[in-house]
Amino acid sequence: MFLSKRRSWKTLLIALVAVMAFSALAGCGKKSEGNAAGGEDTSKVVATYEGGEITENEFDREQRILLALQPEYEQFLQMDDFREYLIKQEIAYEYLEANADDKIKEEGKKKAEEQLAAMKQSIGDDAFKQMLDAQKVSEADFKNYMIRIYTVMESEKTKVTDEDVKKEFEATKEDYITASVRHILIGFTDREGKERSKEDTLKLAKEVKAKLDNGEDFATLVKEYSTDGQTNIDNGGLYADTPVGNWVPEFKEQAISLPLNQISDPVETTYGYHIMRVEKRTEKTFDDLTQEEKDLIQMSVASQKLDEFMTGELEKSIIKKIELPKVEKSEDNGSTNSGTGNNAGTDAGAENGSGTNSGTSNSSTGNTNAGK
Template sequence: MPSRNNKAWRTIVVSMTAVLTLSIFTACGKENNTEPEVDNSKVVVKYTGGEITEKEFELEQRIIALMSPAYAQFLEMDEFKEYLARQSVTYEYLFAKADDAAKEAAQKQVDDQIAQYKTGMGGESQFQSYLEQSNLTEEDLRNYMHRIMTVSEYEKNQVSDDEIKEYFEDNPTDFTRVTVRHVLIQFTDAEGNERTPQDALKLANEVKSKLEAGEDFAAIAKEYSEDPGSKETGGLYENRRAGDWVPEFKEKALSLELNTISDPVETSYGYHVMKVEARQEITYDTMPDEDKEDIRNELAAGKIDEFMQNELNDIIESMDLPKSENSGEQGGNQGTEGPEGQGDQGQPAEGTPEDTTDSNNGE
């Protein structure tokens, strides 16, 4: 995604992370065609046009815990529960407003994704057992995925080509394609011991000297680099969007003379010694369709984010969530960012220069 503004618990992050991480499962279960149970549990949220019961909210939490284990620890925090409830209202409310075209498109996406899991993951019995441990069914997952994907599809359909073009024109260098090699020296060593900035810089300058003396960049990267996303490929990031990297790395990738060795570049990860091997500017007319689709997704997520910031408070009529034990007083509206101090959900794996995480390549 082209955004360089990845807030913690940003709108759609929790939900779409849960959907996408279905790929960790070994198979998919059978549909539950039994009659739904009557839900007589307490209403915990009332909003214009609907309500969420305690049982429904517990189901949402079980899905989050199963699909995205990194969030499980936060489910004991009342502050996070409130954010999750607000997000649930957002998707329930917007789902009710979505048109049939968005719902039909989302249903096809759900069916296709479930079919892929069943084809590629080796049978249903193991997955059924996995679901049963969390008291979930395939129908629970299908309903959840359909709601999230419908809202996403509907908001994407509201994004115009003019908005996509305007976004590109405001951020043209984000889409410049760059092939770069780098060696990263972190502020901690391989054993987890802290390095002083001076020690890290000294080692980075040693790397630079070896490269300027003509030693092979790939070999030096494999020996010295502490970036797990590129170390084994000789420090190589090939034909990447510049906007996917943190600002300092991006700036140097866009400005460094081709095939020269940079001075150490400091980022939050440490010091990078870089060499740009190729760089191609992109115009709107030559921009790949996948980039335009990423912009569309980004703008759609932004529309949901704006809804949570500007309209949600007027829609929620009451909220009475069950309190976690020993959680203390943590209430208060969180808008779209959630509790402070929980880090940046868009933060890449430690040691990589990218500003967004790419789950397909380990960066």
């Protein structure tokens, strides 16, 4: 469907706790891991910070683990500013994990082990192994990566007060409105994959809207015209009791403001024109939130505090030096080489689109167009 894509890559990196159902990514205990061959890591130091350093091989492993989970990020690893941000994030997690107390570390390890087991159960042991093998990542490295992130996020959560959670809810409470919306999507691409001009798409949307105004059945017209996913078409165009924050801004705004049971004029999004009818809308107060929803808000605030740490104290006083090689672009074929020890992006292209992009999934809607 037409999910909101609100996160920049920086925000997504900070909040990778959302990837694969509440997980986040980075490594722990890696100073004793050595290089990929199992020996002492003698590769060049590419970053130094208060209390530690990161080598070329260690940063290469960080990139490969990211690609194992998010293969579509290969294109970003060809950008110098992205790679610099990624190593700063690695420094942040290394530093904060090292300074966490024993109780937090134990809780982080427990959460990471639970998540690892859940991931294996979700995608299957074989698929999990293939995901790691494609980027030459060991399960031990991956587990350590998760332990470090969960340790840091558990530590950041302790800094979030109940008042912080309430304040964040008030700032974003529109996202917690749920609505049942029936719609017909007249897409810029028809059901056969043929592109339509914007003018032709709008013209058809207005014709469908006129039919609805004349009393024709909504569900019948959905089956005849809608280009949303088949599940939604079979459901008469209805998305029931869905958080409006899941939708792109234009659709969300109509879901919030359109009078109940009134047929909208065509609403333009990047997917086409929607004719909408809001059949139910429910607002929530803070007291209406489930504990899971409060936990998610707490995690969001913790991620914001981590972002503030990275742009504040980390930049100003903790990082001593970063010396990453520039990404080199080949004139022959346009390929890139970051210069790191193990060529982090080598296998990522083959994995792109493998189904690991779960950070924006919305399983509750039966959505088939989430990746558009």
